[in-house]
Amino acid sequence: MKTNHHRHYKSLAALLLSGALASACAAPSPSAAPAQPAAPAAGETFTVGMVIVGPMNDKGWNEAHVEGTKYVMQKMPNVKFEYVDRVNPGDRPNVKGSQVADELIAKGAKVVIFNSDDFKDDALETAKKHPNVVVIHASGDYAWSEGKNYKGQPNLGNLMSKMEPGWMIAGCASALGSENGKIGTVGPLINEETRRYASAAYLGAKYCWENYKKRDPKELQFKITWIGFWFNIPGVTLDPTKVADDFYNGGFDVVMSAIDTPEVAVQGKKAAEAGKRVKYHHYDYKGGCELAPDICLGVHYYNWGPGYLKIIQEAMAGTYKGTWTWAEADWKDLNNPDSSAFGYIKGKALGAENEKFLDEFIKGLGDGSIDLWKGPLNFQDGSVFLKDGERATDQQIWYLPQLLEGMEGPSQ
Amino acid sequence: MNGAAAPQTMTPPARAAGMPPTFYRIGAFAISLILVALVILISGASPVTVIGSMVGGAFGTADQIGRVIATLSPLLLCAAGLVYTFNAGLYNLGVEGQITFGAIAATWALRLLHPEGATASLLPPPVAIALAIFVGGVGGIAWGLLAGALHVYGRISEIFAGLGLNFAATGIAIYLIFGPWKRPGVASLSGTQPFDESLWLGTFGKTEATPVALALGLIALLMTIVVMRNTYFGLRLRAVGRNLRAAYVLGVPARRQLLSAFLICGLFAGVAGALQVVGVFHRLIPNVSSNLGFLGLLVVMLVNFDPLWILPVALFFSALNIGSLQLPLSLGLESSLSGVIQGLLVLFALLGRGLAQVYGRKPEG
Numbered sequence: 001m002k003t004n005h006h007r008h009y010k011s012l013a014a015l016l017l018s019g020a021l022a023s024a025c026a027a028p029s030p031s032a033a034p035a036q037p038a039a040p041a042a043g044e045t046f047t048v049g050m051v052i053v054g055p056m057n058d059k060g061w062n063e064a065h066v067e068g069t070k071y072v073m074q075k076m077p078n079v080k081f082e083y084v085d086r087v088n089p090g091d092r093p094n095v096k097g098s099q100v101a102d103e104l105i106a107k108g109a110k111v112v113i114f115n116s117d118d119f120k121d122d123a124l125e126t127a128k129k130h131p132n133v134v135v136i137h138a139s140g141d142y143a144w145s146e147g148k149n150y151k152g153q154p155n156l157g158n159l160m161s162k163m164e165p166g167w168m169i170a171g172c173a174s175a176l177g178s179e180n181g182k183i184g185t186v187g188p189l190i191n192e193e194t195r196r197y198a199s200a201a202y203l204g205a206k207y208c209w210e211n212y213k214k215r216d217p218k219e220l221q222f223k224i225t226w227i228g229f230w231f232n233i234p235g236v237t238l239d240p241t242k243v244a245d246d247f248y249n250g251g252f253d254v255v256m257s258a259i260d261t262p263e264v265a266v267q268g269k270k271a272a273e274a275g276k277r278v279k280y281h282h283y284d285y286k287g288g289c290e291l292a293p294d295i296c297l298g299v300h301y302y303n304w305g306p307g308y309l310k311i312i313q314e315a316m317a318g319t320y321k322g323t324w325t326w327a328e329a330d331w332k333d334l335n336n337p338d339s340s341a342f343g344y345i346k347g348k349a350l351g352a353e354n355e356k357f358l359d360e361f362i363k364g365l366g367d368g369s370i371d372l373w374k375g376p377l378n379f380q381d382g383s384v385f386l387k388d389g390e391r392a393t394d395q396q397i398w399y400l401p402q403l404l405e406g407m408e409g410p411s412q
Numbered sequence: 413m414n415g416a417a418a419p420q421t422m423t424p425p426a427r428a429a430g431m432p433p434t435f436y437r438i439g440a441f442a443i444s445l446i447l448v449a450l451v452i453l454i455s456g457a458s459p460v461t462v463i464g465s466m467v468g469g470a471f472g473t474a475d476q477i478g479r480v481i482a483t484l485s486p487l488l489l490c491a492a493g494l495v496y497t498f499n500a501g502l503y504n505l506g507v508e509g510q511i512t513f514g515a516i517a518a519t520w521a522l523r524l525l526h527p528e529g530a531t532a533s534l535l536p537p538p539v540a541i542a543l544a545i546f547v548g549g550v551g552g553i554a555w556g557l558l559a560g561a562l563h564v565y566g567r568i569s570e571i572f573a574g575l576g577l578n579f580a581a582t583g584i585a586i587y588l589i590f591g592p593w594k595r596p597g598v599a600s601l602s603g604t605q606p607f608d609e610s611l612w613l614g615t616f617g618k619t620e621a622t623p624v625a626l627a628l629g630l631i632a633l634l635m636t637i638v639v640m641r642n643t644y645f646g647l648r649l650r651a652v653g654r655n656l657r658a659a660y661v662l663g664v665p666a667r668r669q670l671l672s673a674f675l676i677c678g679l680f681a682g683v684a685g686a687l688q689v690v691g692v693f694h695r696l697i698p699n700v701s702s703n704l705g706f707l708g709l710l711v712v713m714l715v716n717f718d719p720l721w722i723l724p725v726a727l728f729f730s731a732l733n734i735g736s737l738q739l740p741l742s743l744g745l746e747s748s749l750s751g752v753i754q755g756l757l758v759l760f761a762l763l764g765r766g767l768a769q770v771y772g773r774k775p776e777g
Contacts (some may be wrong), residue, residue: 084740089602092747094483094702094733096693099620102475103737118602129618189600228590229601235579236586236601236698401597412597 045080046111046316048072049104051097052085053116054231054260059291060284061230061260061302065115065138067286068304071337075309079316082107088118090233097122098129105130111315113138113308116230117193127156127322134315134322138304139193141398144324148399157322159307161341164200164397165329165365166300168372169344170256170281171204172361175220176212176354177279177297178254184247185224185256186240186264188231190412196400197258198224202407203372204361212357217406223252224409231261241267248278254297256281257288265291279349289347296347298358303343326394331366373397378405433772440764444756451752457743466750469738470731478619481626482692483704483730486511486684488629490708491722492636493680497570498717499640500673501653506559506574507681507705509581510552514682516585517551518544518689519696522607523593537610544611545628545686552682553675555581560674564667586698593696603697613691622691632680637719649673681705707733710758716765729754 050069054062062085069081084100086092097119101112105126111134114123123137135156141147143158174183183205188194202222209220225247228237240259244267247255257264257280268280269292282288282299289296307327314320327341335343344362346355364370375386379402386392402411449459470480490507497504504510525540526533533540555577562573586601595605613622640646651659652669660666688700707729715721736750 082741084737089697089699089702092737093699094704095737099479100737103469103741106473106475107741118600121606189598189602191598191600226599228599233601233698235582410599412594412599 045078046076046312047104047108048079048081048111048113048312049101049107049109050081050083050113050115051087051100051104051119051122052083053088053118054086056083056085058231058260058285059262059288060257062115064285064302065113065304068302068308071305072309072312075305076312079312082109088229088233090229090236098125101126101135102129105133110134111136111312117191118230123156124151124153127153131155134311134320136308136311141324143322144398146395147324148395154322155320157311157320158324159304159311160326161302161304161307162326162328163300163302163342164196164373166342166344167197167200168204168207168365169358169362170283170298170300171201171206172208172212173298173346173350173354173358174201174254174256174279174281175205175209176357177281177350178209179277180251180253181209181215181219182221182252183223183254183256184250184252185222185258185409186243186247187224187226187258187409188260189229190226190410192399194226194258195403195411196397198407198409199400199404200372201256201258202404206406207370207372208357208361212354212361220406221252222407223247224258224403224407226410227259231259232263240264244268245271248276253277254279254281257283260284262288262291265296268292268295279347281347286343286345289345293348295349297349298345298347300342300344303337303340306338307341326398329366331362334362334366379403380405380407380411431772433768436768436772437761437764440760440767441757444760447756447760448753451756452749455745455749457745462739462743462745462749465738465742466732466735468735469742470735474617475619476734478616478621480727480730480734481616481621482619483702483733484727485622485625485629485691486687486702486704487708487711487726487730488722489632489680489684489687490705491711491726492629492632492719493677494708494712495636495640495717495719495722496649496673496676498712499646499653500649500670501656502563502570502670502673504556504559504574504674504677505571505709506555506577507677507708508701508703509559509574509578509705510555510678510681511685511688511701511705512578512581512585513555514548514552514685515689515696515700516581516588516685517554517682518548518686519588519593519604521547522611522689526608526611528596528605533608533611541611541613541690544690545683548686548689549679549682552678552680552685554678556674556678556681557671559678560671563674564670582698585696585700589696589698601698603693604695606695607690611690612694613687615691620692622687625687625691628683628687632683633719633722640719645672710754714758714761 052062056066057063073079082104087097087100097114104112112126113136115138117139120137120140120142123135124142127135137158139160140158141149142151143156144150205222206217209215210217225243227240227243232240240263244255244264248271255264255268264280265282268278271278272295279295279297281297284301286301288299329342330336330340334340373392375390376388377386379385452459452462471477494504494507521544525535559570559573559577562568563570589601589604590599593604613624615622648664649669651664652666656666689696711722711726711729715725732750732754736747739745739747739749
């Protein structure tokens with residue numbers, strides 16, 4: 001006689017096994033981290049832990065951080081990094097960033113770096129729990145004494161590259177590379193950072209469309225679709241592959257990536273191979289144009305190395321004080337690995353003539369002759385952001401509450 | 413009478429006259445261990461190092477032990493709840509959704525009791541937390557009964573009803589996180605604004621383990637052991653599980669029994685979800701269940717539906733879950749390897765049991 005149970009055995013075994021595999025991917029682990037003194041003895045290995053939100057080799061945001069750590073290790077051979085990547089609820093369902101930090105601190109880390117905006121609460125929790133460990137939150141504003149969310153936690157610091165001009169350059173290159181003025185952006189989630197970045201890209205695109213291409217700004221369509229997170233989480237976010245495809249198939253001849261992972265490049269390559277005249281603009285990672293060189297307009301990439309180096313040197317010396325750093329580019333030498341907080345690499349698809357325009361634009365941004373955060377500028381809903389001649393303050397830029405007039409896509 | 417025996421009703425074929433049943437079980441376990449070792453070797457590590465570092469990563473420090481307990485508590489609740497549904501012959505795969513909906517309900521309650529921007533909650537924090545856990549339980553019941561109603565009245569397989577409702581619950585959570593409950597000015601799937609610290613469940617020292625969650629898990633388990641072994645309700649549940657028609661003919665109110673099983677499982681899962689919110693994440697996140705419901709299913713299947721053995725097995729799985737973070741950290745291995753280990757153990761335990769039933773020699777007397 002068979003019961004209900006046996007009726008289902010085979011199908012259940014399969015279902016459960018897949019569940020088991022999924023659930024076990026979750027690996028949390030903690031550890032009571034004793035508070036460590038910040039300054040090590042000379043010659044001793046100094047351990048830095050890094051909590052990474054996505055895959056370490058994503059050809060984007062996360063890999064750029066790992067590159068930064070390699071730079072530090074090259075300059076300071078006695079520094080060792082410990083990494084845990086894919087710390088997000090999709091990949092590790094039962095793990096929080098703060099737990100991973102505990103674990104890294106238990107392994108001897110004296111500095112812990114959280115590499116995503118989403119870790120802001122984990123970073124604060126870790127800093128409170130381990131007052132003798134330097135906690136760095138890459139992005140974020142909890143350590144900005146003039147910011148809105150200052151927490152006054154002495155061992156918590158923020159580091160972020162001032163990438164807004166990088167986004168302006170990216171927008172400019174995209175406009176220069178577009179024939180029909182339809183520029184799509186695959187965006188991550190909506191927050192202050194992504195709003196100001198998208199807006200900066202739009203300002204750059206609009207400027208170059210009008211001033212170098214001499215085209216009517218009305219012909220410029222600048223649309224952003226947000227997927228909901230920094231990268232694809234199947235079943236949770238929109239699928240960036242599909243979003244990119246929709247742009248390429250919908251007549252957008254340039255698609256910009258604003259997410260951590262390379263779907264825009266990969267789908268652009270496929271579309272180009274199928275005969276579409278499309279181009280893409282990459283983000284985050286220096287090698288981004290190598291994904292599809294022939295259709296790449298360029299890539300603005302983070303150069304975390306110098307910023308991390310400075311913090312770790314100070315932490316080693318025991319002099320680090322939690323500060324908020326919005327690290328600037330080196331306009332004299334944008335791609336200088338030792339001095340510039342971001343860099344820009346032009347892609348093959350830009351073309352020689354456009355390269356000249358782009359160089360002119362970059363020069364203008366660097367010497368201040370081109371200042372795009374200047375009024376008159378309106379928000380997306382038509383309200384005034386900056387009056388004529390008014391220049392945005394750092395706070396106004398950082399906490400940009402809406403996208404700008406002329407952009408398509410949700411602001412919140 | 414042993415509650416575990418309930419689902420074991422497959423009659424061994426008359427021709428079978430093999431080894432004693434334990435032979436198959438031990439054999440299957442041995443094979444699973446060998447395979448686990450092989451998988452670890454193939455991934456380029458030593459089985460001894462891997463097991464050692466996972467054990468060390470689960471019990472090495474107070475924080476780690478705390479986290480094992482923090483994982484164990486909801487797991488006990490889910491596993492205890494699943495004992496009822498399994499014994500009623502139901503595969504309640506919807507347990508994940510019941511956790512999620514419990515978490516949503518608890519978040520809703522806390523948002524009402526401590527509106528955004530308010531400096532203090534409307535009720536004293538311990539009352540607010542207790543109420544949130546209660547509301548979470550009610551949410552879990554609602555989601556469990558929904559699956560039950562679809563099964564009992566709609567004649568939909570509880571497996572598919574449950575899986576469907578899992579998607580629905582996650583969908584609702586994502587909608588709320590991305591929509592009405594989003595952090596001000598932010599649309600991110602990373603979760604809602606964390607609750608005020610006064611609404612966080614107290615912990616053992618600085619660890620993540622909360623005494624309340626552990627107590628609730630143990631109470632649920634103890635209650636389940638008593639109910640399944642010593643009560644008429646438990647007996648009727650097993651009767652329904654063994655043979656629904658026969659139970660019905662003999663006067664057991666089968667529908668009510670089935671719905672009760674869904675209700676209790678939903679309650680426990682909902683409480684687990686609420687605890688994930690007030691005790692672990694302190695906010696609602698899309699994957700708030702952390703797949704602990706599926707893990708609970710594995711635990712209960714591995715212990716052959718007998719609640720007596722849930723505690724050690726759940727503890728083992730929690731430790732595996734926590735310790736596996738050491739794999740990427742210390743050994744540069746994928747932490748999903750622990751999932752493979754877990755899956756192999758369960759698969760072979762089930763296989764051993766099946767073989768024992770089909771080919772095992774019936775014990776004399």
